[in-house]
Amino acid sequence: MVCKKYKKGMIYVFTGMSLLFIAIGFLVTENNAKYLLSGYNTMNENERKKVNLKTYIPYFKKFHITLGISFFVLGYLINLFNKNVAGMFLAIYPVLAYVYFVITSSKYSGGLNTKANKVGLIILIGTFIFVTGLVAYGYKENKILFDAHQIEFTGSYGGILPTQQIKNIEVKKDLPKITLKTNGFALGEIRKGYFKTKSGETVKLILNSSQKPYLLFTTSDNRKIYYSAKEQLNEELLQEIKKAIPNIPYKLNHE
Known part of the structure; x- marks a missing residue:
């Protein structure tokens, strides 16, 4: 009974996070980017001019919709076969996805050499290392x-x-x-x-x-x-x- 309940709980988590990712994709627009878009909202006017919002925002939206759908579908399928692997997927997949996003979207915002993109990438890589280490330590057997x-x-x-x-x-x-x-x-x-x-x-x-x-x-x-x-x-x-x-x-x- 407990395992079945926890299995359903994992599905609820995958569903909630997937909907959140998709919602983020629709939430940010050209008009509100300077208020909602992380990194962009801290740039000065000269730095913002280097960001092509007309191409960046559609890519931002497409990425988050794809992330939301793939996160749910893959998470649901993995959870059917192995809940432990599903747990690792839950923690690691979004971080890896955002590393990919920062790298691929940098062409719309001045390239990877800009300060904002460098800082974002370093933070995400650091987060990935920390989360992976935390998950590995948590999964190690307590004898x-x-x-x-x-x-x-x-x-x-x-x-x-x-x-x-x-x-x-x-x-x-x-x-x-x-x-x-x-x-x-x-x-x-x-x-x-x-x-x-x-x-x-x-x-x-x-x-x-x-x-x-x-x-x-x-x-x-x-x-x-x-x-x-x-x-x-x-x-x-x-x-x-x-x-x-x-x-x-x-x-x-x-x-």
Whole structure:
């Protein structure tokens, strides 16, 4: 139920962003460009004279309509086959598209050697590197390391749980109904960080995949951590933890 809802949520995001891109294409005209067109609105009069709005605006419109349509169609198709790849596409495709736009549209605004185009291109390339790095880090698997004294969740939003602070470990068939991400990373099937449930409870999710059943770690102060591995079966991982830390209460029935 949760995965289906999230799949629909991705479609809503693709639809909303696609409509936004298309709307931007129709919003900017020659008459309002000096107010709405980023970069152009900060130019002085001499710099604006170098920009051929009569050819630039139609290209601007065509680009955004094409971006909106292609973003939805490709995003929808990718999401049908792999939600994780769809998540990466969602974050990276628009940035790459705008890099292409700045390069190809520069012929209408003085070429790539102008200050505005150089700054825009540098910002977009920097954004692409940052977003790609962020996505790659978020998709890296958070593993569980454990011994008789503690359980450690590696990576982003990880942490260490001393065994004396663990109330119990359970196997859960489903997640609680998630209504809000309060502080975390969520793309495709990957969710890491703090999320609020329908009941108002804040839980930590470290989900490297949609693999079920999930492992639920509850601490002595009732903090809850839901975990799902990527490369190893969750139930197999639980058996290894149970052998290493036999004194923790375990609930192995799938609820």
